[in-house]
Amino acid sequence: MDYEVAGTLIDEGRLARRVAELGKAISVDYNGRELIVIGILRGAVIFMADLVRAIDDNVDVSMDFISVSSYGDSTKSSGVVRINKDLDNSIKDKDVLIVEDIVDTGLTLSYLRRVLMEREPKSLAICSLLDKKERRIADISVDYVGFDIPDLFVVGYGLDYAERWRNLRSVHSVEPTVEA
Ligand code: PRP
Numbered sequence: 001m002d003y004e005v006a007g008t009l010i011d012e013g014r015l016a017r018r019v020a021e022l023g024k025a026i027s028v029d030y031n032g033r034e035l036i037v038i039g040i041l042r043g044a045v046i047f048m049a050d051l052v053r054a055i056d057d058n059v060d061v062s063m064d065f066i067s068v069s070s071y072g073d074s075t076k077s078s079g080v081v082r083i084n085k086d087l088d089n090s091i092k093d094k095d096v097l098i099v100e101d102i103v104d105t106g107l108t109l110s111y112l113r114r115v116l117m118e119r120e121p122k123s124l125a126i127c128s129l130l131d132k133k134e135r136r137i138a139d140i141s142v143d144y145v146g147f148d149i150p151d152l153f154v155v156g157y158g159l160d161y162a163e164r165w166r167n168l169r170s171v172h173s174v175e176p177t178v179e180a
Pocket of ligand 1: 040041042043044069070100101102103104105106107108109159160
């Protein structure tokens with residue numbers, strides 16, 4: 001089945017305003033501290049690029065990235081993910097903020113949180129642009145949420161459908177293409 005981009009769910013202006021608010025909240029919470037911001041490749045990249053620039057310079061920000069994938073669709077619900085690219089630097093005794101584009105079942109973050117906690121960071125918080133709460137399976141609390149969204153398939157601002165449409169400036173829903 002083919003899909004096409006449908007309506008705009010969150011436009012550029014709302015995204016920018018919310019990212020600025022999140023950056024402010026993070027700036028207050030980590031005032032005067034060092035913060036390692038960890039992006040989960042690839043969906044979080046665009047959000048993270050804007051988010052770190054919305055954090056004031058009273059926070060000493062550094063960036064690292066991790067790439068994970070689930071072991072195929074059939075085992076996705078097992079919550080076992082594979083680390084394809086690990087962090088470059090140690091997080092031991094550091095304040096860490098994981099940045100995601102979307103939390104769906106929560107299985108990816110639940111696994112990742114467990115793995116990263118074993119590395120003994122000073123603190124570990126999570127920021128996700130989107131939160132699809134009604135799909136949640138794993139018990140994971142997200143400290144900074146951009147927008148709660150309904151159970152729609154969404155693309156844009158970093159989110160993809162089969163690697164397409166990550167570059168769209170707004171968040172859109174996708175729908176099956178109606179054959180003529
Ligand atoms: C998406 C998203 C999260 C995960 C959320 O990644 O970026 O990492 O799925 O799903 P969950 O809460 O059900 O575990 P995806 O595997 O699509 O990779 P991508 O970031 O490269 O788009």
